[in-house]
C-alpha cells in the first residue's frame with residue numbers, strides 16, 4: 001500500500017522547498033506540516049538531530065534536506081540517469097547549497113545581517129552565477145538531456161536570491177531562461193501557484 005509521507009519544516013520555502021518541489025513533480029501525496037516558531041522549542045528536542053526539515057516515511061525519520069531530496073529524486077527519476085550524471089547533479093546542488101549556507105539567516109543583529117547579506121549578494125553571487133552559466137552553456141538542463149533536481153534547486157534558491165537582490169536577473173541570461181523552463185513544468189507551475197506565499 002501507499003507509503004505515508006510527513007514533511008516537517010517551518011512555514012517558509014527555505015530548506016524545505018526543494019522537497020516540496022519533488023513531491024509536486026512526483027505527484028506523491030504528503031503532509032506538508034508547517035510548524036509555528038512558537039512551537040519549535042517543544043518540537044526540537046523530539047527530533048533526532050534537532051534540525052528541520054525532516055521527512056517521516058512510515059515512521060522512519062530522515063533528516064538533512066539534501067538527503068531527503070536526493071531520496072525522492074532517485075525514487076522519481078530526476079536524480080541523474082547514471083552514477084556519473086548523479087555525481088554531476090550532486091556537485092551542482094552542493095555548489096548552490098554552499099552559497100545559500102553562507103548567509104547568516106539567524107543573525108539577530110540587523111546591521112551585521114544586512115552587511116553580510118549585501119556583501120554576499122554584491123561580491124560573491126556574480127561569480128557563482130557566472131560559473132553556473134558557464135556550466136549550463138547552451139544545454140536545456142544543468143545535467144544531461146532532461147530535468148533533474150539540480151534544475152529544481154536552481155529555481156528554488158534563485159527565487160530567494162532574486163527576492164533579496166532583484167538585479168541579479170540583469171546578468172547571466174541563460175540561467176534565467178532555465179529558471180523559466182523549470183517554472184513552466186506543469187507540476188511545478190501548479191505548486192508555485194497554490195503554495196503558501198512566504199517571503200523566504
Ligand SMILES: CCC(=O)N1CCc2c(cnn2-c2cccc(F)c2)C1
Pocket residue numbers: 012013014015097100101102105106157160200
Ligand atoms: C531563520 C531561517 C531562515 O530565514 N531561512 C532558512 C534558510 C533559508 C531561507 C531561505 N533560503 N534558505 C536556504 C535554502 C537553501 C539552503 C540554505 F542553506 C538556506 C530562510
